[in-house]
Amino acid sequence: TSVTDGTQNLVGALRTSMGMCGARDIKEMQRTRMIIAPSIKTEGKYLQMVQRV
Numbered sequence: 001t002s003v004t005d006g007t008q009n010l011v012g013a014l015r016t017s018m019g020m021c022g023a024r025d026i027k028e029m030q031r032t033r034m035i036i037a038p039s040i041k042t043e044g045k046y047l048q049m050v051q052r053v
Contacts, residue, residue, distance in 0.1 A: 014029075017029070
């Protein structure tokens, strides 16, 4: 592919996810707790529309 930022391979994805969690190594990554928040993209959008921000 033309994407060269590492998102197309396992190592790049692991590095990206470790960075998002703030983990320094694999053991620290294994100890992290995952919270799934599907509404994070739309959080506060209703209030912005109401307040016309």
